[in-house]
Amino acid sequence: SQQGEEDPQALSIQEGENATMNCSYKTSINNLQWYRQNSGRGLVHLILIRSNEREKHSGRLRVTLDTSKKSSSLLITASRAADTASYFCATDGMGNTPLVFGKGTRLSVIA
Amino acid sequence: AAGVIQSPRHLIKEKRETATLKCYPIPRHDTVYWYQQGPGQDPQFLISFYEKMQSDKGSIPDRFSAQQFSDYHSELNMSSLELGDSALYFCASSLGDRVAYNEQFFGPGTRLTVL
Numbered sequence: 001s002q003q004g005e006e007d008p009q010a011l012s013i014q015e016g017e018n019a020t021m022n023c024s025y026k027t028s029i030n031n032l033q034w035y036r037q038n039s040g041r042g043l044v045h046l047i048l049i050r051s052n053e054r055e056k057h058s059g060r061l062r063v064t065l066d067t068s069k070k071s072s073s074l075l076i077t078a079s080r081a082a083d084t085a086s087y088f089c090a091t092d093g094m095g096n097t098p099l100v101f102g103k104g105t106r107l108s109v110i111a
Numbered sequence: 112a113a114g115v116i117q118s119p120r121h122l123i124k125e126k127r128e129t130a131t132l133k134c135y136p137i138p139r140h141d142t143v144y145w146y147q148q149g150p151g152q153d154p155q156f157l158i159s160f161y162e163k164m165q166s167d168k169g170s171i172p173d174r175f176s177a178q179q180f181s182d183y184h185s186e187l188n189m190s191s192l193e194l195g196d197s198a199l200y201f202c203a204s205s206l207g208d209r210v211a212y213n214e215q216f217f218g219p220g221t222r223l224t225v226l
Contacts, residue, residue: 031214033214033215035217040199040222041219041220042201042217042218042219042220043154043201043217043220044217045214045215045216045217048214088153088154090154097167098144098146098156098159098167098169099144099146099154099156099203099215100156101146101153101154101155102153103153104153
C-alpha cells in the first residue's frame with residue numbers, strides 16, 4: 001500500500017531557524033498533503049500539492065514534490081515556538097480515495 | 112465557514128460497552144471518512160462513504176460498523192469495546208465529485224477512553 005514515511009521522527013531547533021521534514025511514499029499518488037497536529041488535538045490542513053506540481057508556497061511554508069523519487073519535503077522558515085507540533089504527510093491515489101498518513105515528525109522549536 | 116462537526120468530543124466507556132460517534136460533514140460534502148489515531152501513532156483509515164454507500168474499507172474491526180445517512184452525516188458504532196480502542200477518532204469530509212482534488216477537511220476528533 002502507498003504509505004508516507006517521514007524523517008526525521010523528531011526534530012529540535014532554535015526559534016528563527018528553518019525546519020525541514022521529509023516524506024517518502026511507495027506508489028503513484030494523486031495529491032500529497034501536509035497536516036499539523038498539536039499534541040492530542042485535531043489535524044490542521046497546511047498545504048496540498050498535486051502530482052503535477054513541483055513546489056508550492058504558503059506563507060512560511062514551502063513544499064516540494066519529486067514524483068520520480070516519490071518524496072516530498074516541508075520547509076518551515078523562520079520557525080517560532082508556536083510551530084511546535086507533529087507534522088504528517090498524507091497521500092491519496094487517483095479518485096476519491098482515503099488518505100494514507102506517514103508516521104509524522106515531532107518538531108520542537110525552542111525559544 | 113462551517114467545518115466538520117464531531118460529537119461527542121470526549122467519551123469514556125467501560126470494556127465491553129458500546130459507543131456511537133457522530134460526524135456532520137461540511138455542507139454539500141457528500142463523502143465522509145473515518146480515521147483512528149492511537150496514542151503516539153499516525154491516523155489510520157477505517158472506512159469511508161460516498162453518497163450514502165460504503166466506498167472504501169480500511170482496518171476497521173468487525174466489532175465496528177458505520178453508515179452515512181440521507182443528510183450525509185455519519186455514525187460510527189463500536190461494540191464490545193476493548194482497551195485498545197482508546198484513541199482519537201477523526202472524521203473528514205470532501206466533495207466526492209472533485210476526484211482530482213481530494214482535499215479532506217478534518218473534524219476536531221472524538222477522544223474515546225476505554226477503562
